[in-house]
Amino acid sequence: MKVSFDGAEAATFERLRRGADFRVVCANTRRLVAAVPSRTVALQMTLMRSNFRELPALVRLAADLGVGRVKAYHLFSFQPSLDAESIVADRDLWPPILFEALREGERLGVDLQCAEPVGSAADVQASVCHLPWHEAWVDLDGAVLPCHSHGGDTAGNVLTAPFAEAWNGDLYRRIRRGFGAGRHDWHCDGCGMNCLKPAEHAPVPYDIESFLSMTGRKGLSSSAVRWSGRMRPFGLVGRRNGA
Numbered sequence: 001m002k003v004s005f006d007g008a009e010a011a012t013f014e015r016l017r018r019g020a021d022f023r024v025v026c027a028n029t030r031r032l033v034a035a036v037p038s039r040t041v042a043l044q045m046t047l048m049r050s051n052f053r054e055l056p057a058l059v060r061l062a063a064d065l066g067v068g069r070v071k072a073y074h075l076f077s078f079q080p081s082l083d084a085e086s087i088v089a090d091r092d093l094w095p096p097i098l099f100e101a102l103r104e105g106e107r108l109g110v111d112l113q114c115a116e117p118v119g120s121a122a123d124v125q126a127s128v129c130h131l132p133w134h135e136a137w138v139d140l141d142g143a144v145l146p147c148h149s150h151g152g153d154t155a156g157n158v159l160t161a162p163f164a165e166a167w168n169g170d171l172y173r174r175i176r177r178g179f180g181a182g183r184h185d186w187h188c189d190g191c192g193m194n195c196l197k198p199a200e201h202a203p204v205p206y207d208i209e210s211f212l213s214m215t216g217r218k219g220l221s222s223s224a225v226r227w228s229g230r231m232r233p234f235g236l237v238g239r240r241n242g243a
Contacts, residue, residue: 001036002071003029005043008057016051026065033066039111042069047115048085052094055101055114063108070105072114076211083216089208091118098201119203121225127196129188132175136167146172149226151187192227 003025007013010022017025033041043062045055055072062070074088087093095117105112137145142159144166156166166172171186178185188194197204205225209217 001032001040002042002044003032003067004046005058005061006046006048007051008054008061012051012054016048026061029065029067038066038068041067042071042113043067045070045072046075047072047087047094048075049087050085052087052097055097056104059101059104059108059110059112062110067110069111069113070101072101072112074115074211077213077216080213080215083212086211086216088115088118088206088211094118102201114201116197116201116204118206118208121205123203124192124195124197124205124225127194128179129191129193131193132172132179136163138163146175147187147193149187149191149193153186190226192225195225195227 004017005013005025006016007022013022013025014020029041029043043058043065045051045058047055052072055070058072059070062068075082075086077083077086094115098114098117101114102112104110131147136155137148138158139145142157143154144156144158144163146153146155153171155169155171156163158166175186175188178188184194192204195204204227207226210226
């Protein structure tokens with residue numbers, strides 16, 4: 001269970017999470033942790049220029065609230081006015097804060113899962129995505145999606161048919177057959193899910209253009225590895241190609 005905490009300070013949190021009350025959310029998070037194992041709860045920050053320096057403080061806040069995990073991933077900008085908030089292209093800006101937060105996590109017993117520093121394709125090794133055999137996404141309208149970077153294709157819909165029909169249906173079988181034959185037979189070519197880091201939080205090749213609006217992408221070339229495929233959110237427009 002992830003609780004969005006885009007700031008460790010009340011002023012930052014309430015500015016970015018409009019309508020939220022920092023004290024109320026903290027109190028409710030304590031109540032949640034008291035009711036479930038602490039490792040099942042995470043505080044998650046969307047990293048922006050406005051808040052990324054507060055990540056070490058968020059780790060300390062998590063420990064104070066009894067939360068066992070903190071996650072922090074880069075902002076996806078969908079409009080030009082937000083492009084300036086992205087820090088993904090600033091190679092030297094993020095690592096010092098990341099490593100400080102990791103040290104705090106180790107000191108306080110809080111697990112961190114965070115965006116990696118920017119590296120090159122040489123920093124990762126080829127691997128095989130585990131998603132077609134182990135995970136699925138069910139969208140709010142019941143659509144079953146094989147991947148978080150699904151390209152608009154759906155495998156079925158749990159509102160109209162059993163989940164097993166989607167899980168064992170044509171699209172999932174096609175994807176699995178492709179991997180089994182050593183080829184990518186869907187939207188999988190170049191995706192970071194087919195790459196393996198040498199260590200947790202080691203540098204990785206980012207497709208920076210995917211984190212920016214269409215305006216912000218101008219002049220940027222596409223990278224060979226779409227690392228953002230590991231975390232790309234569902235689009236809200238034109239996302240349906242199947243049932």
